[in-house]
Amino acid sequence: MTELKINGQLTQLEVSEDMPLLWALRDVAKLTGSKYGCGKGICGACTVHIDGQPMRSCITPMSYAKGKSVTTIEGLSEQGDHPVQQAWQNLNVAQCGYCQSGQIMSAVALLENNPNPSDEDINGAMAGNICRCGTYPRIRAAIKQAAKLKQADEGAQS
Amino acid sequence: MIKKLNRRQFLKSTGLASGTLVLGVQFSPLMAKHHGEIQFSPDVFVSMDGTGQVTIISHRSEMGQGIRSTLPLLVADELEADWNRVTVKQALGDAKYGSQNTDGSRSVRKNFQKLKEAGAIMRTMLQQAAAQVWSVPVDQVRIEHHQAHHKDEALDFKELVKIASKLKVPERDTLKLKTAAEQKYVGKPDMALLDGADIVTGKAVFGYDVQLDDMKTAVIARPPVVFGTVKSVDDSETLKVPGVVKVVQLPALTPPALFKMLGGVAVIAENTWAAIEGRKKLNIEWNHGSNSSYSTNDHEAVFIKALENPKEVVRSRGDVEQAKANATKTIEADYHVAGLAHATMEPPAATARITGDRVEVWACTQTPQASQRNVMGTLEIPQENAANVEINVTLLGGGFGRKSKPDFVAEAAYLAHQTKMPIKVLWTREDEIKHGYYHSPSYQQLKGTLDENNRVTSWYHAMVNHPISSTFDPTAKLAGSTDLGQGDMMFDVPNIKIALGETDTFMRIGWVRSVTNINNVFAASSFVDEMAHAAGKDSKDFLLELIGDDRIEDFSKDGFEYSNYGEPAEQYPAETSRLKNVIQLAAKEANWGEKLPEGTGMGIAAWRSFLSYIAVVIKVSTNGNQVKIEDVHMAVDAGQLLNPDRVKSQMEGSLIFGASLAFYGEITAKDGIIEQGNFDDYQMTRINQIPDVHVHLVNSTAIPTGVGEPGLPPVAPALCNAIFAANGQRHRRLPLKDLRLV
Numbered sequence A: 001m002t003e004l005k006i007n008g009q010l011t012q013l014e015v016s017e018d019m020p021l022l023w024a025l026r027d028v029a030k031l032t033g034s035k036y037g038c039g040k041g042i043c044g045a046c047t048v049h050i051d052g053q054p055m056r057s058c059i060t061p062m063s064y065a066k067g068k069s070v071t072t073i074e075g076l077s078e079q080g081d082h083p084v085q086q087a088w089q090n091l092n093v094a095q096c097g098y099c100q101s102g103q104i105m106s107a108v109a110l111l112e113n114n115p116n117p118s119d120e121d122i123n124g125a126m127a128g129n130i131c132r133c134g135t136y137p138r139i140r141a142a143i144k145q146a147a148k149l150k151q152a153d154e155g156a157q158s
Numbered sequence B: 001m002i003k004k005l006n007r008r009q010f011l012k013s014t015g016l017a018s019g020t021l022v023l024g025v026q027f028s029p030l031m032a033k034h035h036g037e038i039q040f041s042p043d044v045f046v047s048m049d050g051t052g053q054v055t056i057i058s059h060r061s062e063m064g065q066g067i068r069s070t071l072p073l074l075v076a077d078e079l080e081a082d083w084n085r086v087t088v089k090q091a092l093g094d095a096k097y098g099s100q101n102t103d104g105s106r107s108v109r110k111n112f113q114k115l116k117e118a119g120a121i122m123r124t125m126l127q128q129a130a131a132q133v134w135s136v137p138v139d140q141v142r143i144e145h146h147q148a149h150h151k152d153e154a155l156d157f158k159e160l161v162k163i164a165s166k167l168k169v170p171e172r173d174t175l176k177l178k179t180a181a182e183q184k185y186v187g188k189p190d191m192a193l194l195d196g197a198d199i200v201t202g203k204a205v206f207g208y209d210v211q212l213d214d215m216k217t218a219v220i221a222r223p224p225v226v227f228g229t230v231k232s233v234d235d236s237e238t239l240k241v242p243g244v245v246k247v248v249q250l251p252a253l254t255p256p257a258l259f260k261m262l263g264g265v266a267v268i269a270e271n272t273w274a275a276i277e278g279r280k281k282l283n284i285e286w287n288h289g290s291n292s293s294y295s296t297n298d299h300e301a302v303f304i305k306a307l308e309n310p311k312e313v314v315r316s317r318g319d320v321e322q323a324k325a326n327a328t329k330t331i332e333a334d335y336h337v338a339g340l341a342h343a344t345m346e347p348p349a350a351t352a353r354i355t356g357d358r359v360e361v362w363a364c365t366q367t368p369q370a371s372q373r374n375v376m377g378t379l380e381i382p383q384e385n386a387a388n389v390e391i392n393v394t395l396l397g398g399g400f401g402r403k404s405k406p407d408f409v410a411e412a413a414y415l416a417h418q419t420k421m422p423i424k425v426l427w428t429r430e431d432e433i434k435h436g437y438y439h440s441p442s443y444q445q446l447k448g449t450l451d452e453n454n455r456v457t458s459w460y461h462a463m464v465n466h467p468i469s470s471t472f473d474p475t476a477k478l479a480g481s482t483d484l485g486q487g488d489m490m491f492d493v494p495n496i497k498i499a500l501g502e503t504d505t506f507m508r509i510g511w512v513r514s515v516t517n518i519n520n521v522f523a524a525s526s527f528v529d530e531m532a533h534a535a536g537k538d539s540k541d542f543l544l545e546l547i548g549d550d551r552i553e554d555f556s557k558d559g560f561e562y563s564n565y566g567e568p569a570e571q572y573p574a575e576t577s578r579l580k581n582v583i584q585l586a587a588k589e590a591n592w593g594e595k596l597p598e599g600t601g602m603g604i605a606a607w608r609s610f611l612s613y614i615a616v617v618i619k620v621s622t623n624g625n626q627v628k629i630e631d632v633h634m635a636v637d638a639g640q641l642l643n644p645d646r647v648k649s650q651m652e653g654s655l656i657f658g659a660s661l662a663f664y665g666e667i668t669a670k671d672g673i674i675e676q677g678n679f680d681d682y683q684m685t686r687i688n689q690i691p692d693v694h695v696h697l698v699n700s701t702a703i704p705t706g707v708g709e710p711g712l713p714p715v716a717p718a719l720c721n722a723i724f725a726a727n728g729q730r731h732r733r734l735p736l737k738d739l740r741l742v
Ligand code: FES
Pocket: A035, A036, A037, A038, A039, A040, A041, A042, A043, A044, A045, A046, A047, A056, A057, A058, A059
């Protein structure tokens, strides 16, 4: 029995400790928003946040995730209205959508560290996420829009 | 102004739950909720319940091209429906919808008329119902935004459903359809994606995501060489892996490959990880069979020999030999494009459950009807029981032609039958790359001649590849398909010869996005640029001159039986004016001809494929072996555009798909075994390598055509032409292994 926090909830999963977090999330916790693309840490489709840091869940064993706090796309916001999620919808970023959970989790992490990223910052932070459909130009535009939405939100709150 | 549909709010307002993890409502017609008793369904594509809520059927598969966000607009628009009172439901595989085969970039052109009619039928009947209520002539009733109007009276659709449902369905030829100017949703630039909210919240259900009670997961060790077999298998270590339930051997594949299972050994487990770990521990001895004689490298010599001795001339005009004898200049070049895999972001996945006679399948398939037939063939279910096989189509994490080949669906059905358990078969990335239906490697020879005025006097294009037909008929040897990017060239040249060579095939060959247009258009459009250079002319001007006068190309004059993508030439003529127009548009927008710094260059290519006309201009800068794509302009004439935003996104995607194949796309076999396996050795371009893509849409009134594939063919040649313009280096082999995209 491995205990960890998933999307704010303390959760116990009956899995072996060498099982990658991705499969524990998808097959055991039944959270299928995080996707499998390569299983080797090279496509980013499985990106989740562990203690706030973006990680490739396909190569992160449960032994590492144990006791930590994991956020998946399902837990990113209660209403699906995180600024990044909003910008993604405003600009119709998705094509097939399969890579987008991972793209969004990487983008959210980028904006946490860098509220106003340049094209180069975005390219650097997002280069680990493959989109086979080719949504890269819109991802760049959406991250910039999300940065603005986020600043407006924060401005409104302060 | 059209308000963007916010699916979340809309679902809330209609009381429907948002997509759920377990077979979301939008994918299971059986679970669709109806409000009120009445079901008014005068056409298979549209129905209305007692609350006036409209349900529109999406019968084509969504794989990123935006078809679920596009075709329903046609129905809603004709119906004058309030888009916020529309639910889109994904169809089961069922012949009543006509073909559901979602490939060939034909969903729009094959369906736009009948979907408009579906909406118009319902609208007309509601109008007649209102006329009855008010006792006025039908033509005095105006239908607008989910309401009927007469003078200052108005009735909501919900108040007319009951009466309308009792009326006679009007004949299709009596319907009055909207003009483009009257349309409210169709053609609008800012329609939101139907599945946008589900995608950004992780709720969208793909083939990989299907969950059923008591379902087990299977991964399969397939024969490394096609038509190889299992000599022996020791599964004792596998069965020790916690979570592994069972090991099942699959029947061996015999030619022809069709969409049959590849064979091998399946590991059935409680979860994916256990299945993957269990598979690693299988000890299998394989009989590789005769295809192990094949290695891509060694076969190059065979291809080149076949190219020198083509077996069939498919298009011929004048006399190219005579033209050569009279020519001032002769230009010759050979081109090679490597084999390619689809690499859909979501590998194939299918789930099957068998209860008594009933087979239920959930799959990310481009073709539910072929999936149904394939399941029936695998389980030997007779045709009269077709209704017992239900194919649910999930969202597809990319398709590109891979998921129109339902071998993976057959595997799920077979294993569910053998184990008597609901089974989800998942392909790993390695499975997807190593067991594909590949785009064949190809070799091409181009020859052209110029006269003393540097005008082109002859065009020769020979091609050899492993034909797709070999997957269906192992004796097929003649290269295919000349219709896609070779025989269909629209150049005004007095002497033409288009020829095909023959060779054997040693793997499964299939269609990958835009099919043989990939290699044919690469060779032809590169060669045009080579001739422009030899002629000392500007590449764009030369291309326009080569296309020549405004005319409709009549291929039959050259004895060429051109299939025109299965459409009549009268309805979809090959018009040189449209091709020239996109070239001029892309060139103008790209500022073609501007003075560029040293090491920087622009390239152009254009082709009509899938009945759409696309031109691409790419600007690159080079530094040693480094190439940077600086700017991209694409011009599209695809007839009337139903969803311009999705047209643009398909062009953006095509550019990126094209850049990936140009720089990295290479599938090779050694001793019959595919050497690549994941995104480390079968790479994709990344965000940092791709600039913004400018897409310019031609405002056309022609019949709408597709956009999923035609953006791709001109990309690689435009890129290589740009590299040539930048540094004088001509690249005739893809991928560009000695260059680095930065
Ligand atoms: S699936 Fe984890 S990085 Fe690709």
